[in-house]
Amino acid sequence: MCKESGIGQNGTYVVTPVEISNRIQNMKETKTLLKETIKNFPIQCGVYLMKDINNHVIYVGKARNLKSRVRSYFSNAKSFKNVFLIPRIHHIDYILTDTEVEAYLLEASLVKKHNPRYNVRLKDDKSYPYIRCSMEESFPRFYMERRVKKPGSLYFGPYTDAGFVRQMIHLLNTRFKVRDCSNHFMKGRKKPCLTYYIGSCTAPCVNKVGKVDYSKQVKQSLSFLRGTGKVILKDMEKRMKQLSKQERFEEAARLRDSIKAVEFCRAKQSIVSQRKKNGDVIAFHQDKQAILFQTLHIRIGTVVGHRSYYHSRFRQSPKFISERLCSFVIQYYMDNLLPELILISAKYKGYFSTLEKALSKIHGKSVCVRGPKGSIEKKLMDMALKNAQSRFKEQNAKKQSLLHALEDIQKKFNLKCLPERMECFDISHFQGQQQVASHVVFHEGIPKKEDYRRYKIKTVEGVDDFSSIKEVLDRRFKHREYPDPHLLIVDGGKGQLTKALLALKEAGKEDIAVVAMAKARVQSDFTAKEVKSSSEKFFLPGRKNALYFHSHSEALRILTHLRDEAHRFAITYHRKLFQKSF
Ligand code: SF4
Incomplete structure (x- = not known):
């Protein structure tokens, strides 16, 4: 057995029993210190921020009574949070607020800002597109967008099929002659582009149409999008039949696709309410480990889409479920369209008025939050619940399989902990020119794109991938604000590995596990019968x-x-630089 901590014979970091007991001792000391600090917390409403040793916010929560809420984390020794969250807390800050509504709003904006590791991350498994009409521009146009972010714009959706949305926008542009060019393309033009000559745009770029007439075009296209353009749809169907009679099948097929897109966007297929109201239904399903929030979107009386948000490592007592639900709703509507009506299970009616106040503050318009009334709304709530249950099962299975895979990696590489955060580095260049490096991060087995970084190699001349890896790792570990990975992977062989170890040693990060990954190679030549x-x-x-x-x-x-x-x-970054250099 090793007497000291450090790199063992098989290259992995060995932690001695002495160090383990030191760590436990430190943890106990931190916990005692935190308990002491909490004694001085105010008995008031506010938001608390739990931070790790590097001052990163790892959890944000809101409380009516800060002292008792934060103390509750330290009371249950076996709770999930005690196992995963508490050992990582170094200190806790708080911000007082006047009202509970303000606390919810502050919590949502802090979660958005810090994206803490142990909060529900509002990343749906799929982000559905919206159609945006840029009403804030002098000559509005249509865009496909995945987030509601531009104030002043009109949004329609969300829709479940991006292909249909693109077709719909194309149809709106051509049918109502709305411009499809960017502002940059339109600015300073002396003559219209081809779109004008083929009759698909009225050319506001060169004042061939005035603002008043152009806004009429936009108005017509919006009413069509809102579902009042049945006449146009009938017209299109008639024209499609004529075209197929004349054996102009290609044109007829194009028209058929457009009709499908219109029908899809108007969601004729699943009309659920004749009231033509816009509303969302929110439900959730949970077990001891995870929770999944499900939203159903109803536009003009029709279910047009749904989204789900899964959050693992969840264990909350029923007392706090309602607070979690409120936090979710507020965070969700910080980035999404606020409908006129939000339906939530009547069990949480005690929170409806708080939600109404908070959401109205965010969007500056009123909203009704209530439980379902009548058979149609109850059916919708059931639908949301069923979807939540089914997607929860799916996500749990996915999560389990990812967890097993991470355990396999841990076992195979003899890692001291599960490789929750893995970082991989690769070098790209063309004969030593425009040398760049990528730094890619996977969290719990899936890409964490917001943590991706790219580097221009500055000190290496010519083809020398080993030194390039060393340079990029030196630069990466100067960023003390980035969390340390549990496993570092360099693309390449033993040469890259040696340089990576050297970089880690110089950065004082020898305890980070590192491996080199060499690509699979095709070993046969052209004449071989079998390709290996x-x-x-x-x-x-x-x-x-x-x-x-x-x-x-x-x-x-x-x-x-x-x-x-x-x-x-x-390679994407390398190509970009390479093209720029010409
Ligand atoms: S004609 Fe002018 S406004 Fe229309 S698409 Fe072309 S550049 Fe844009």
Whole structure:
């Protein structure tokens, strides 16, 4: 057994029993210190921010009574949060607010700003597109967008099929002759573009149409989008039949696609209410480990889409579920369209007026939050619940499979903990020109794109990937604000690995596990009857032979995905610089 902590014979970091007991002792001391600090917390409404040793916010919560809420984290020794969150807390800050509504709003904006690790992240499994009409511009146009962010614009949706949305926008542009060019393209033009000559735009760029007439075009297209353009749809159907009679099948097929897009966007297929109101239904499903929020979107009396937000590592007592639900609703509507009506289970009616006040403050317009009334609304609530349950099962299965894969990686590389955060580095250049590096991050087995970074190699001349890896790792570990990875992967072989180890040593980060991943190679030549390809190889420090994963394993799929992402990110940046250099 090793007597000191450090790199062991197999290259992994060895933690001695002495160090483990030191860590436990430190943790106990921190906990005692925190408990002491909490004693001085105010008995008032506000928001608390839990921070780790690097001063990163890892959790944000709101409370009516800050002292008792924060103290509750330290009372239940077996709670989920005690196991995962508490050991990582170094200190806790708080901000007082006058009212509970303000606390909810502040919590939502702080979660958005810091994206804390242990808060529900409002990242849906899929982001559905909206159609945006840029009413704030002098000559509005239509865009497809995934977030509601421009004040003054009109948004329609969300829709579930981006292809249909694109077709719909194309149809709106051509049918109502609305411009489809960017502001930059339109600015300073002396003559119209081809779109004008083929009759698909009235050319506001060169004043061939005035503001008043152009706004009439936009008005017509909006009423069509709102579902009042049935006459045009009938016209299109008639024209399609004529075209097929004349055996102009290509044109007829194009028209058929447009009709489909219109029908889809008007969501004729699932009309659920004749009241033509816009509303959202919100439901959730949870177990001891995770929670999933489900939203259903009803536009002009029709279900046009749904979204789900899954959050694992969740364990809340029923007392706090309603608060979690409120926080979710407020965070969700910070970035999304606020409908006239939001339906939530009547069980949480005690929170409806707080939500109404908070949402009205965010959007500057009133909203009705209430439980479902009547059979149609109850049916919608059931639908949202059923969807939540089914997606929850799906997400749980996905999560379990990812967890098993991470456990496989931990076992194979003999890591001291689960590789929750993995970082991969790759170099890209053309014969030593425009050398760049990518830094790609996977959190719990999936890409965390907001943490991706790219670097221009500054000190290396010519083809020298080893030194480039060293330079980029030196620069990466100067960023003390980035969390340390549990596993660092460099694209390449033993040479890259040696340089990575050197960089880690110089940065004082020897306890970070590192491996080099060499690409699979096709080994046969053109004349060979059988084409053989090698598997991905992994080189570990202090180990002579490479390691291999089973070719169909989920662990290998994740690692290959991570490496391919790094490759894609590096090459995209390299191409961009290369094109710029001409
Ligand atoms: S004609 Fe003018 S306004 Fe219309 S698309 Fe072309 S550039 Fe834009």
